Amino acid sequence: MIIREAVEADRAAVWTMLEPVFRAGDTYAIDPDIPRDAALDYWFGSERHVLVAEDAGEVLGTYYMVRNQKGGGSHVCNCGYVTAAAAQGRGVARAMLAHSLDMAPRLGFRAMQYNFVVSTNTRAVATWQRAGFEVVGRLPGAFLHPDQGYVDALVMYRML
Template sequence: MWAVFQPLLEGGDAFPFGAAFPKSTFELHWFSSQPPYVACDGGRIVGMYKMGANYPDHGAHVASATYAVARPAQGRGIGRLLVEHSLAQARREGFLAMQFNYVVGSNAAAMALYRKLGFAIAGTLPQAFRHRELGLVDAFVLHRFLEQE
């Protein structure tokens, strides 16, 4: 999983963490509570997500997730499958909504996907992300309710 995540950090265009982000911190975040979900192609991990409560206690009814798709696998619908799976999983676990706290506005593919899947911008974090090529860009808080089956 580190082999998927680490090159994305080096890209400097989607995650708030830089290329020097330690593998030990990655492992702590991704493996500390619920196990992550992975998408495989030919026995190789090509995408993954981690989901859980956005906040404890009074905010525990809202889920949040972090997704990563390997650069060579991007554009093949894997991100969509991961997000759709996480929404269904969140419903199964009894969450009422899904919220993303920090989506980089210049990540056009992610923003388009989230909007197609019913997310709306709940807040703007002006110039919150220092993009390697574009300079300071906005990040967004995205939210959607989960319809209960």
């Protein structure tokens, strides 16, 4: 598996991964009805470093990295990760996480923060915790889960 900068030609593959995740509405605070172009504009937003994980030419995952805040908070980055449904359980998310943790200091970041981790996304929470992230905040009932109703969102943080 290689992880590389995303290019224009990757947009269709990225949409193929984003669409079911965004439509499900259970892990990202994104309108489940977001149109394709708006979703891609969000993912490939200005100042974001967008990468893809691929194996044998097949895109298996994507992530972005962006500074979390401007000014005095610009040394902390934020990332979003999505793995293709067919590639789940193959270590793609862990590989993208490891890549992001390696890349962030090279871009001048001193910490990484996930602003809004849906608490019911237990697989992601466990992955981030194994990588040294701590839950530093809990937002009670901040996310309306489509099946479970109002659930907590977590703020997770790690120094690099």
